[in-house]
Every structure is written in structure tokens, then in C-alpha cells.
Amino acid sequence: MRLVEFKKHGKIKTCLIENHEIIEINSTMIQSLNISDIDELELLNTYKFDEVEIKAPIIPSKIVCVGLNYKDHANELNMIIPEEPIIFIKPSTAVIGHLNNIIYPKSSTQVDYEAELGIVIGKKVCNVKSEYASEYIGGYTIVNDVTARDKQRKDIQWTRAKSFDTFAPIGPCIETEMDPMNQKISLKLNNKLKQNSNTKNMIFDVYELIELISNIMTLNPGDIISTGTLPGVGPMNIGDIIETTVEDIGILKNFLIYQKN
Numbered sequence: 001m002r003l004v005e006f007k008k009h010g011k012i013k014t015c016l017i018e019n020h021e022i023i024e025i026n027s028t029m030i031q032s033l034n035i036s037d038i039d040e041l042e043l044l045n046t047y048k049f050d051e052v053e054i055k056a057p058i059i060p061s062k063i064v065c066v067g068l069n070y071k072d073h074a075n076e077l078n079m080i081i082p083e084e085p086i087i088f089i090k091p092s093t094a095v096i097g098h099l100n101n102i103i104y105p106k107s108s109t110q111v112d113y114e115a116e117l118g119i120v121i122g123k124k125v126c127n128v129k130s131e132y133a134s135e136y137i138g139g140y141t142i143v144n145d146v147t148a149r150d151k152q153r154k155d156i157q158w159t160r161a162k163s164f165d166t167f168a169p170i171g172p173c174i175e176t177e178m179d180p181m182n183q184k185i186s187l188k189l190n191n192k193l194k195q196n197s198n199t200k201n202m203i204f205d206v207y208e209l210i211e212l213i214s215n216i217m218t219l220n221p222g223d224i225i226s227t228g229t230l231p232g233v234g235p236m237n238i239g240d241i242i243e244t245t246v247e248d249i250g251i252l253k254n255f256l257i258y259q260k261n
């Protein structure tokens, strides 16, 4: 199932995408992430895409991001494959959705894109082994781990570089049934291919990441693990159109604009 959230008459509604239509469902996003059969959903109104404003599919309590996690990205950087991943957190206040603007902060001189697969947690999870991790996954989405690279280079901690408002585009939907171990993932900047890999090149796979992270902190339903980026990261400029694709999820499209005040 592909699940989205949209706004109509000021209200957020959870919906299913089927045959290029948006079908409102009578459950919250978290409830829907734990339903495996479409027949268990109560279907309400149907809408066309141009009738609604798609929002980020979920606002997580936290986004746990993984540093270097693609073998081909480690090779590109001439870095040794890490024994355990670096993790950091992006705040939920950075989340934006499909077709929203990323704001270039006035205080930064280099803002980079990072295409990533996001794991969406379906059930609260703490201290789980990788072999049981799939039970806690609600679905998958696309994340652009936008980074103020100048601030990342300058600071010891990455919090500032990763946390500006709008630095966590997520969406366009959550796909609840997908093989996370073999997905083509790519990013186009102004229609030019900049990043291109496959999730099979991950150093730590999605299940190992859930084991590693859930042994540090409890993951709540709706939390997102952003699983690290691919080779080819680079800077964006004002006016750029950024399209991040994961084969079975879709395309997350965003625009880069300058901070006005």
C-alpha cells in the first residue's frame, strides 16, 4: 500500500493511493502502518491529485540518521568501511513534504542534497534483534538529508548542519510492502542524474540498523531511520529542482529557495 497524508479544508486526512486516485481512509497513519491487508481499511471519499495538498506522510518524534552507509560512497571518499555506523538526529521541525520548498539559510554558504531511503517504524521498538526487526517496520519513504556542509565542516557536532527548518524533505508517500534490500535509489538535480545506487550496497542493512539503534533508544511508531546516502553528494543552488527516487516508492520533488528574512 502507498499511504499519504493531505490537507483539505484545514484538516489532515490519511489516504491510500490506488490507480492514480487518492482514497481517504478511516484510520490514522500509524494505525494504517500496522494494517497489512487493504480489506481491513474503511475507505471513504476519493479525490484527484489536483484537488488536494499532499503533506509529509508523517511527522516523526525523531529522525535517526545514519552516516556513511553505502560501500560505493565509502569507496568514493576513500574511507574504510566502518565497524559500526555513526548516527545523529534530525529534529521533527525540519520535516517538509513533497513539492515543498527547502529554504537556503542566510548563514550557510553550501547546502547539499543527500538521497536516502527512510524506514518508518510501525510499532514501538526497544532492544530488538535484527531477525525480528521487520515486525516493527511500518513502511518505507524517501528522505533528502539536506546538509549545510560548511557548518558540518566547521562544527564538531552535526546538529546545526543537519537541523535547519526544511532540511528534512520526506515523502511523497509511505510504501508498506517493499523489499528494502534491492531498491534502485537516485537523485536528479535540475533533471541531471547526480546520485545513483542500490540499497543492496548498504553496509548495514535496514534490519541491522533497527537492531543497532533500538539498542540505544526506543523508537516510537512513526519515527524514521534515514539509512545514509549514496555516492555523488553535492551542493544545490537557489532555484534548483531536486528529485529523489526510490524505485518502489516514487519521486520526492522539492525546490530550493532563499531565506527571505
Ligand code: MG
Pocket (backbone or CB within 6 Å): 065, 066, 067, 114, 116, 145, 228, 229
Ligand atoms: Mg545523510
